[in-house]
Amino acid sequence: MSLDYVKFTPGFDTFMPKEYRDMVEHGPFGKKATVSQMGSFKEILEEHPMCAGCAMTLFIRLAIVAFPNPEDTITVGTAGCGRLAISQAAIPFVYGNYGDQNGVASGLSRGLRIRFGDQPKDVVVMAGDGGTADIGFQQVLHSWFRKERFTTIMLDNEVYGNTGGQESGMTTRGAVLKMAPLGKKFEKMDMVSMAKIAGCAYIATVVPNNPRRVESCIKKAVLIAREVGPTYIQAYTSCNIEYAIPTDKVMEDAKTVEDDRYKFTEYVSEDAKAYLADRYGYKEFIQKPVAALTKV
Amino acid sequence: MDTTAIIGTKNKKGQVITDPRVMMNDAPRTPSFFTGSEVIKEAVKRANVDIMVAYPITPQSEAAALCGELFAEGYIGDYFRGESEFAVMSQCAGAAFGGARVFTTTAGPGTMRAMENFPMWAGSRLPIQCIVTCRGINSPLSIQPDTIEIAYLMNTGMLVWHAETAQDFYDWILKGYMVSEEPDVHLPLALCCDGFFVTHTKDVVGLTPAEMCLPPYDPYRSPVPCMDMECPPVRMMRDPFVMKSNYISYATHASWQQEVWAAAERSRKHTIAWLDGLIDVEDGDADILIISSGTAVSQGREAMRLLADEGVRVGLVKIKTLRPWPEEELREATKHASHIIVPEFNVIGWMAKEIKATIPNSERVVAGPRVCGGMTLPPEVIVEEVKKAIGMRSGVLAGRGG
Numbered sequence: 001m002s003l004d005y006v007k008f009t010p011g012f013d014t015f016m017p018k019e020y021r022d023m024v025e026h027g028p029f030g031k032k033a034t035v036s037q038m039g040s041f042k043e044i045l046e047e048h049p050m051c052a053g054c055a056m057t058l059f060i061r062l063a064i065v066a067f068p069n070p071e072d073t074i075t076v077g078t079a080g081c082g083r084l085a086i087s088q089a090a091i092p093f094v095y096g097n098y099g100d101q102n103g104v105a106s107g108l109s110r111g112l113r114i115r116f117g118d119q120p121k122d123v124v125v126m127a128g129d130g131g132t133a134d135i136g137f138q139q140v141l142h143s144w145f146r147k148e149r150f151t152t153i154m155l156d157n158e159v160y161g162n163t164g165g166q167e168s169g170m171t172t173r174g175a176v177l178k179m180a181p182l183g184k185k186f187e188k189m190d191m192v193s194m195a196k197i198a199g200c201a202y203i204a205t206v207v208p209n210n211p212r213r214v215e216s217c218i219k220k221a222v223l224i225a226r227e228v229g230p231t232y233i234q235a236y237t238s239c240n241i242e243y244a245i246p247t248d249k250v251m252e253d254a255k256t257v258e259d260d261r262y263k264f265t266e267y268v269s270e271d272a273k274a275y276l277a278d279r280y281g282y283k284e285f286i287q288k289p290v291a292a293l294t295k296v
Numbered sequence: 297m298d299t300t301a302i303i304g305t306k307n308k309k310g311q312v313i314t315d316p317r318v319m320m321n322d323a324p325r326t327p328s329f330f331t332g333s334e335v336i337k338e339a340v341k342r343a344n345v346d347i348m349v350a351y352p353i354t355p356q357s358e359a360a361a362l363c364g365e366l367f368a369e370g371y372i373g374d375y376f377r378g379e380s381e382f383a384v385m386s387q388c389a390g391a392a393f394g395g396a397r398v399f400t401t402t403a404g405p406g407t408m409r410a411m412e413n414f415p416m417w418a419g420s421r422l423p424i425q426c427i428v429t430c431r432g433i434n435s436p437l438s439i440q441p442d443t444i445e446i447a448y449l450m451n452t453g454m455l456v457w458h459a460e461t462a463q464d465f466y467d468w469i470l471k472g473y474m475v476s477e478e479p480d481v482h483l484p485l486a487l488c489c490d491g492f493f494v495t496h497t498k499d500v501v502g503l504t505p506a507e508m509c510l511p512p513y514d515p516y517r518s519p520v521p522c523m524d525m526e527c528p529p530v531r532m533m534r535d536p537f538v539m540k541s542n543y544i545s546y547a548t549h550a551s552w553q554q555e556v557w558a559a560a561e562r563s564r565k566h567t568i569a570w571l572d573g574l575i576d577v578e579d580g581d582a583d584i585l586i587i588s589s590g591t592a593v594s595q596g597r598e599a600m601r602l603l604a605d606e607g608v609r610v611g612l613v614k615i616k617t618l619r620p621w622p623e624e625e626l627r628e629a630t631k632h633a634s635h636i637i638v639p640e641f642n643v644i645g646w647m648a649k650e651i652k653a654t655i656p657n658s659e660r661v662v663a664g665p666r667v668c669g670g671m672t673l674p675p676e677v678i679v680e681e682v683k684k685a686i687g688m689r690s691g692v693l694a695g696r697g698g
Contacts, residue, residue, distance in 0.1 A: 076390070094393055096386055097412045103378065103386030104393070107347065111394025114346050114373045115515075139386065142379040 003030050003071050006090075023090055029071045035062055035211040044070055045089040050081065053247030055254055056155050056237035059208040060085050060126065063153060063235075066218035067091075073122040073222075074112075076105045078136060080128035081162045081239075082155045099136030101125045102143040102152060109150045122222050123150035129170035130160045133189050137169075144198035144230045151221045151231045154191065157239040165242035172261070177242070191234060192265065201229035201272040205265045207236045207258040209251055217266065223280060224272045236262045302511060307344060309370045311509035316474050319510065320467065320570075325502030332495035335462045336401070336427060337362035339469035344509045346373040346396035349384045353406040354439045355491035356429040360401050372399075381406035385413035385426075392422035395515030397473065400424065403491055404431035407445045411452075417484040418453030418556050421520050423476040423513075424484045425469065426454075429491040430590075430641075432669055440670015441490040443590060446618065447646035453556040455485040455563055456619040457571075458589040462499040464616075465489055470510060471570040479517045481563040483556070490591045490641060519559075564620045574622035575615050577629050582611035584682060585633040587626070587651060589615040592639045592673060599639075599678035610682060615647070626654050635685045636661045639678050643668040 006029045008016060016024075023029075026042040033041055044064050050057040060082065067073045074092045077083035078101045087093045096104040105125045112121040132140055132154040140152060159177060160166040167180035169189040176183045195203045202224045204217040214235070221231035236257055238245055245253045258264070268276070268285070276282035303315050314323070319342075330338065336359040340348070348367065350360035367375030373396070378384035381402050392398045402410055407428055417424055432438030433445055449456050455476055459465045468487055476485045489495065568574060578597070586596035593614040600610045613629050615622060630636055630651075638648040638661060648663035655661070665681045667673045683690040 094390070096389055097382075097416055100382065100386035100389075100413075103383045104390035107349065107387035107390025107392070107396075107398075108394045109390070110347060110374045110376075111391040111396035111398075115395050138379055139383050142383065146376065 006071065027090070028065065033065060035065050035215045038065060038211075044091055045085060048085040048088050050085050051241055053240050053245075053250045054081070054237075055208050055240070055250050056082060056157060057085050059155065059214065059235050059237045062208060062211050062214045063124075063126070063218045064089055064091070066215040067122065067124070068219055068222050069120060069122060072120055073124060074108060076101045076108065076123060076125045078127045078131040079162065080131050080155070080160075081157070082126055082128050084162075086126055099131050099134070100139055101127045101131060101136060102139040102148075105150045105152075106139075106143050106146065106148045109148060120226050122226065124222060125150060125152045126155060127153075128161070128168075129154055129156045129158060130168045133169040133191055141194065141198055144195060144200055144232070147199060147229045149225050149227065149229060151218075151225045151233065153218075153221075153233045153235060155237045156234055157237050157242075158188070159239050159242045161239040161242055165239075191232075195232040196267060199229065200232045200267075201225075201269040202231040203233075203265075203267040205234045205236075205262060207254045207262055207264075209254050209258065210264075213264060220268070220272075220276060220282075224268075224275060227279075228269070228272045228275050307509055307512065308373075309509075311342070311344075311371075311507055313344070313511050314508040316470070316510055319504055319508050320470060323504045323508060325504060327500050328503050329498055330462065330501055331358075331498050332429075332462045332465055332489060333359040333362060335466045335501050336469065337366060338501075338503055338506075339466045340399055341366055341371050341506060342504060342509050343399070343470055343473060344397060344512045345371075345399045346513065347388075347391040348372050348375045348399045349378050349387045349391070350375065350400070351378050351381055351384045351402070351406065353381070353403045355431060355495045356401040356403040356406075356427065359427065359429070359495065363399070363401075381410040382412065385410040385417070388424050388426075389413060389417060389420065389422055392417075392424050393420070395513070397477075397513035398422075398424040399427075401427040401429065403429045404433045404439070404442075404445060408433050408448065411448060414449065414452035414454055414484065414486070419552060421482045421518065421556075421559070422484055423473070423482050425472050425476065426484065426486050427469070428486050428488040429495050430488055431491040434669075438669045441493050441591075442642055442668050442670055443488070443490060443640065444642040444644060444646075444668070446488055447642070447644060449486045449488070450618055450646070452486075453483065453553070453560065454619065455481075455483050455560060455567075455617070457485065457487050457617050458615070459487065459489045459494065460590055460593045460614060462494060462501045465494060466501050466503065468571070470504075473510060473513070475563055475566045475570055477513060477517065478563070478566050479519055481559050481566060482517075482519050483559050483563065488590070493591045560620055567617055567620065571616050573625065574617045574620065575613055575625045575629065577611065577613050579609065579611040580613070580629055581632060582609045583633060584608070584610045584635045584637065584686065585613055585630060586610060586637045586639065586678065586682070587613040587615065587630075588639050588647060589618065590641065592641055595673045595675050596637075596639055596678055598675035599682065602675055602679050603682060608682065608686075608688070618650075621650060621654070623654050626651060627656070630655050630660070634660060635682070637678065637681050637685060638663055639673055639681070640664075640666045641668065641673060642666065
């Protein structure tokens with residue numbers, strides 16, 4: 001039923017623009033496309049107005065390819081660079097007010113459950129570090145405490161990029177930025193620990209250098225959020241403009257940062273492990289039979 | 297969904313889905329002695345609400361809590377406490393984006409804290425109903441009735457109605473959904489009352505049968521497709537025009553604001569049908585008129601009686617809807633009046649300003665009496681203002697010296 005919206009209305013197919021035809025005929029809707037196939041199908045997000053070399057855009061493209069059911073997914077965002085790209089994707093996008101993306105997602109997720117029951121309708125929040133850790137902090141944490149069943153993805157470029165490079169709560173200590181003329185005075189906020197304390201069922205930190213890893217994390221996060229509880233992914237998505245990273249060095253920077261302070265981490269709650277194993281056959285989470293305590 | 301096809305069927309709670317006009321106009325009414333907060337619960341019980349989000353702030357806390365009981369009893373699909381008024385209104389927005397009928401309540405400083413959401417609701421054409429139980433918002437702190445927050449709400453693009461009594465409140469909650477969910481309207485409604493005066497006092501209210509309820513909200517009647525993946529993709533910020541061209545941005549934003557206000561205007565015909573007019577007029581051909589909204593109308597009505605005892609004939613105009621504003625109705629009602637007294641529960645006199653901007657010869661308008669910060673407005677004060685306006689000698693009010 002939900003695939004109907006990417007079909008042509010009978011009689012109008014010959015009049016559809018090429019972009020739309022490509023999406024219907026070669027898009028990933030209803031298929032199980034993977035990042036390894038990128039380039040061989042029409043992506044849900046191709047055109048965008050982001051800066052050349054933007055790591056955030058690469059990550060967003062990977063994330064959207066990884067959605068388990070893009071035809072049943074709504075993204076929610078707030079002010080910031082990220083929404084400029086996300087709003088270009090061929091899936092619904094909701095923009096509310098400054099920093100209220102997790103509040104909107106809470107209501108949206110509940111509203112869809114009332115209307116569609118157990119039929120999976122995925123809600124994915126994608127917002128920057130300012131939207132997630134600063135202005136939207138209260139609503140983010142409370143959505144986790146309430147165990148709202150949607151995924152929150154922080155696009156962490158460690159700066160307010162869209163407004164011209166101001167310090168955020170996720171900026172590293174000492175960084176000199178606008179509104180931090182003497183360098184940031186306190187540590188980068190530990191949102192991962194807070195997500196754990198607040199009860200997220202799945203948490204991961206990633207960089208965009210490893211597409212398969214990004215895909216794996218996003219898939220797990222969205223699937224777990226359907227039934228187990230809130231999930232959180234924190235992605236380093238550098239701002240090459242505000243941090244003066246040469247375009248051709250963006251991936252190199254991401255690798256350096258990954259080795260330094262953004263190592264891949266993944267937390268999966270026991271409930272989530274059992275759910276992924278039982279429902280989706282994730283082999284790594286299938287409990288192995290207890291070995292015989294004694295051997296003759 | 298064909299609404300008429302489901303009339304007579306039952307909802308999940310077993311209430312019979314009833315034609316709203318039959319329910320509101322023809323169904324038997326049971327007189328019940330309830331506070332305004334309890335009346336909110338009774339109306340929501342019959343409104344087929346999908347989601348209610350709650351947050352405490354005096355004087356609406358009780359109403360929000362009572363709706364929680366409805367959830368526990370199965371009358372509301374989902375109910376939870378948000379973490380602030382701003383969050384609550386955002387959660388309501390999300391639920392409405394998802395196609396749910398949404399209800400919430402707030403008051404005073406909470407209304408102001410939530411304010412960013414109200415124009416966003418209107419701009420997104422979300423027919424959410426928000427009860428506003430007015431109270432003071434200024435410093436120093438007051439939790440008492442004061443209607444200054446309505447002045448802010450009137451410019452959000454929402455429909456704004458101002459109930460005088462608990463009976464108004466009961467009927468208008470239900471009728472409010474019918475108006476705001478019309479496809480050519482589809483706007484949020486701020487249904488205001490004067491906190492405590494209405495919410496915490498008991499009154500006899502005629503209730504429709506509890507086994508009847510409104511038809512459910514049909515999101516497919518929305519003029520903008522709902523966020524359910526069943527419709528063509530909708531992106532609230534499709535093509536980020538802000539980044540492409542300021543000129544496109546201006547044009548898009550400006551034209552959409554005009555459409556929102558045009559939708560509020562289109563609500564006029566539905567509102568007139570449901571509320572039997574945007575204003576009520578009593579003794580309208582009198583030379584002196586008292587015009588107001590909310591409980592100031594009740595005080596005006598009492599002043600009218602006191603003045604009649606002294607041989608002074610005064611008429612009364614009750615304004616029911618502030619958005620849409622009853623321009624034509626007020627011009628017609630005031631065309632013979634020489635003095636127009638506008639009592640209000642706020643310091644700035646927003647009602648008097650609106651009336652002055654509406655009618656010819658606005659020097660006829662007396663912008664007062666006004667009380668604020670939670671003070672009561674004795675009818676004698678209105679009587680004094682009328683007498684002063686017509687040059688009639690009056691006694692000094694008790695306790696005021698002189």
